[in-house]
Structures are given as structure tokens and as C-alpha cells.
Amino acid sequence: xxxxxxxxxxxxxxxxxxxxxxxxxxxxxxxxxxxxxxxxxxxxxxxxxxxxxxxxxxxxxxxxxxxxxxxxxxxxxxxxxxxxxxxxxxxxxxxxxxxxxxxxxxxxxxxxxxxxxxxxxxxxxxxxxxxxxxxxxxxxxxxxxxxxxxxxxxxxxxxxxxxxxxxxxxxxxxxxxxxxxxxxxxxxxxxxxxxxxxxxxxxxxxxxxxxxxxxxxxxxxxxxxxxxxxxxxxxxxxxxxxxxxxxxxxxxxxxxxxxxxxxxxxxxxxxxxxxxxxxxxxxxxxxxxxxxxxxxxxxxxxxxxxxxxxxxxxxxxxxxxxxxxxxxxxxxxxxxxxxxxxxxxxxxxxxxxxxxxxxxxxxxxxxxxxxxxxxxxxxxxxxxxxx
Numbered sequence: 001x002x003x004x005x006x007x008x009x010x011x012x013x014x015x016x017x018x019x020x021x022x023x024x025x026x027x028x029x030x031x032x033x034x035x036x037x038x039x040x041x042x043x044x045x046x047x048x049x050x051x052x053x054x055x056x057x058x059x060x061x062x063x064x065x066x067x068x069x070x071x072x073x074x075x076x077x078x079x080x081x082x083x084x085x086x087x088x089x090x091x092x093x094x095x096x097x098x099x100x101x102x103x104x105x106x107x108x109x110x111x112x113x114x115x116x117x118x119x120x121x122x123x124x125x126x127x128x129x130x131x132x133x134x135x136x137x138x139x140x141x142x143x144x145x146x147x148x149x150x151x152x153x154x155x156x157x158x159x160x161x162x163x164x165x166x167x168x169x170x171x172x173x174x175x176x177x178x179x180x181x182x183x184x185x186x187x188x189x190x191x192x193x194x195x196x197x198x199x200x201x202x203x204x205x206x207x208x209x210x211x212x213x214x215x216x217x218x219x220x221x222x223x224x225x226x227x228x229x230x231x232x233x234x235x236x237x238x239x240x241x242x243x244x245x246x247x248x249x250x251x252x253x254x255x256x257x258x259x260x261x262x263x264x265x266x267x268x269x270x271x272x273x274x275x276x277x278x279x280x281x282x283x284x285x286x287x288x289x290x291x292x293x294x295x296x297x298x299x300x301x302x303x304x305x306x307x308x309x310x311x312x313x314x315x316x317x318x319x320x321x322x323x324x325x326x327x328x329x330x331x332x333x334x335x336x337x338x339x340x341x342x343x344x345x346x347x348x349x350x351x352x353x354x355x356x357x358x359x360x361x362x363x364x365x366x367x368x369x370x371x372x373x374x375x376x377x378x379x380x381x382x383x384x385x386x387x
Contacts (some may be wrong), residue, residue: 007355008035013096013186016086017070018110020047021203021270022143024099024127025066026175030071031182033349033362037246039089039373040070045047046366057342064339065346066175069361071369077108087109088377094195095182099127104137113195123185123195125178131201141202145204146170150206155213158228174205201227202295229320236261239320246303250294251316255279264308264313266297338362355373 013036017028025040025047032038040047047063055061075082090096096107103114104127105111112124127134129141144164147153152170157163180200189195207214216233217223224232229249231237238263239249252258258280262271270291271277276286283290298306310317319325326332333348338359346360 004124008033009355010036010186012187013037013094014089015093015097016041016089016093018086018096018100018105020099021049021177022062022066023117023174023200024097024125025049026129026172027125027178028070028097028184029066030175030349032181035355036095039369040067040072040364040367041086041089042074044074044076046074050366056344058338060137063213064337064363065343068329068337068363070364071373072364072367073282073370073373083108085374085377085380088379089373090115090122090175091378093119093122094186095123095125095180097125097127097178102128102132102253112199116195116197119195120151120193121189121190121195123182123198125182125185125200127174127178128201130203132199136203143171143174143202144167146202146206150203150211151213152206155210155224155226155232157226158224169209170206171210172201174200174203177205195363230287230291233284234280235287235290238291240291240298242298242303242306243300244302247312247320248303248306249318249320250300250309251312253316257313258283260313261315265309265315268293335359340365 003138010031015028015030015036015038017024017038018041019025019028020042028038043172047067050060052060052062056064073085077083077086090110096110096112098110098112100108106114114120114125115124118240120283128137129146130136141149146167147156147170148162150170152165152257153162156165169327171243178198178200181200185196185198206383213224227238229239231251234252237251239247239305241247249250250261252261259269259272271290277290301309307317321329334345335348335358337346339362349356
């Protein structure tokens with residue numbers, strides 16, 4: 001593998017990211033991974049995600065995850081000199097990403113429409129909580145709040161107290177959607193020569209994830225209920241406890257798999273033709289009975305025997321692992337990344353390309369590249385001016 005920055009498909013693309021928290025940094029970090037030059041513009045006190053925790057050798061786990069390979073400059077955009085530095089960056093940029101509070105970019109004079117009128121080649125990406133129309137546009141939109149507003153919380157977990165999805169799903173998905181939009185805009189610019197606008201909201205990103213529950217509720221008349229590790233519309237699909245106390249999650253997707261499961265795992269072919277379990281509709285209507293039969297078989301066998309039978313049946317299954325199990329997982333791919341004078345191992349990118357690097361590029365310190373960037377984007381010296 002070679003150096004991702006030198007060989008990546010976005011080599012030569014300049015991204016200026018006025019960003020904080022998760023969604024926008026997630027997007028720009030993936031652009032950096034593909035070879036783009038990403039200048040991260042931070043407020044003088046830094047991106048507040050730097051202070052979320054100190055788990056990574058004293059640095060924030062969130063920050064090191066999604067800010068690798070960037071250059072950092074601290075600018076106070078209320079100061080004319082610092083704003084002028086940003087404006088000169090934008091004049092040369094290919095992509096501008098911002099996730100400031102609603103209306104803040106426009107008040108600063110760097111709204112996306114204004115910038116694209118000034119710079120024909122510029123692609124702008126605005127990431128917001130609720131978009132730029134509707135009565136909730138100014139509402140604060142942190143990940144968990146959007147999980148709740150979009151209905152994700154209502155279908156997540158088991159009955160009882162509400163629970164958040166355990167990662168910043170809305171932020172991550174918004175960042176991925178922004179990445180997709182920017183990459184499409186780059187292709188479009190290659191055809192037209194002009195930049196274009198990309199607008200992504202956390203709420204839209206979460207609502208799109210809710211498409212199946214939405215259709216089920218709006219047109220089927222019933223929204224999915226919270227069923228824990230069971231599937232809302234497929235049975236048997238859930239976790240069952242073996243005699244040694246180990247829980248194994250299984251999934252039956254079609255009638256062929258059900259027949260194989262009954263033969264090899266249940267060792268009871270009568271369940272294939274039983275009217276209570278002959279197809280998925282029947283199994284859902286009689287789920288307590290079906291799951292009870294499966295639980296009875298699993299409960300009488302060791303996990304090793306269950307796994308042998310599941311393997312023979314080619315039934316899909318998974319272990320309910322802890323985070324520590326993930327760290328030791330045989331399929332986990334990782335890459336090293338420098339964090340100050342030390343290194344951390346991070347999960348590798350979920351896609352594999354021929355321009356992948358052997359390790360991630362370092363995480364920048366606050367304003368680490370500030371002096372060099374101020375020199376690079378200094379105001380041009382007027383002709384005839386004293387030197």
C-alpha cells in the first residue's frame with residue numbers, strides 16, 4: 001500500500017471545513033482519507049469535541065476518530081484579519097463545508113449562495129439540524145435529540161424505559177450523506193465547470209433511515225413495536241440462551257432456511273408443515289409458541305453443539321459480543337494512527353481500495369498549522385509596495 005494522500009482519487013482537491021462536533025468532521029475526514037487536502041478551521045478555543053473525553057492518550061476519542069489527516073488553523077471570524085484569511089482560502093477551495101448554528105454563516109458573510117456567486121468552482125455543503133425551511137430550523141439538534149424527534153428511539157430497544165442507540169447514528173449518517181453529495185457535486189462540476197450546493201440535515205438523514213417503519217405505519221396501519229433483539233416482522237429472529245448461559249442470535253430469512261433449521265437444529269421436521277409455523281406470517285402470528293420451541297431446544301444444548309447444528313444448517317447466527325470482544329475479534333481490521341507522541345489502533349475504513357494507506361495520518365493539534373496557513377494565504381503584496 002502507498003500513501004493515501006499522494007495516491008487517492010481526491011488528490012489536488014482543497015476542502016475548507018468550518019466544522020465542529022461530529023457530522024461535518026466525519027464527512028471531511030473521509031475526504032481527507034481519499035487524498036483531499038482538508039483545512040479544519042477551528043474557533044480559538046478549538047472544536048468542542050476535543051473536550052468530550054480523554055480516552056485516547058489524553059485526547060478525545062471522538063476527535064481522533066474523525067479529524068485525522070487534516071490541517072488545523074484557529075480563526076476568530078469576528079476579527080477582520082482572520083475573516084480575510086478564511087476568504088482567501090475559500091477563493092482557492094474546491095469544497096466548503098460548514099455546520100455552524102442556523103444562519104450563522106450568512107451573518108458572517110460566508111453563506112453558501114453568496115460564496116458560490118463569488119467563486120464559480122466552489123462546492124458548498126451546509127450541514128444543519130433541521131434544514132433551512134420549516135418552523136424548527138433554529139432548533140438545536142444534537143444526535144440524541146434527533147434520534148428522539150425522528151422516531152428512531154420509539155422503535156429501538158426493548159419495552160420499558162427509552163434507550164438511545166449506542167453510537168452517534170444521526171451524526172454519522174448525516175456525515176455520510178454529505179460525503180455522497182459532495183462526491184456527486186465533484187462529478188457534476190467535472191461536467192459543467194461549476195460548483196453546486198449540497199445541503200444535509202440530521203433530521204432528514206434520520207427520517208430516511210426510518211423509511212420502512214414510516215411506510216408500515218402510514219400505509220400498513222401499524223408501526224413497529226420495540227421488541228429488543230427480536231425482529232419486528234420476521235420469526236424466528238432473535239437471541240436464545242444455551243444451556244451454558246451463552247446467548248446466540250439467529251436469523252431465518254426465508255422458507256428454505258426455515259426447513260434447514262428445523263431439520264438440523266430443531267431436529268423436528270413437523271414444524272415445517274405445522275400451520276402455526278409453515279410460513280413467516282404464521283410464525284409471526286404464533287411467535288410466542290415458535291420462539292418457545294426454539295428456546296427449549298437451545299436451552300437443552302451447549303453453545304458449542306448449537307453452533308455445530310447452526311453451521312450444518314447454514315443458519316445465519318451471531319454472538320452477542322461486548323466492546324472488549326470486538327477488540328479481540330478475528331475479523332476486525334485496524335490501522336495505526338499517531339496521536340501526539342503515541343499511537344492508537346483504530347478500526348479500518350469499511351471500504352477497501354487500492355489507494356488505502358498502511359496507517360492513518362496524524363490528528364492535528366489545535367492551530368498546529370496556523371502559522372504556515374496564514375503565510376500561505378496571506379494578502380498579496382501590492383505592486384511597488386516596500387518590502
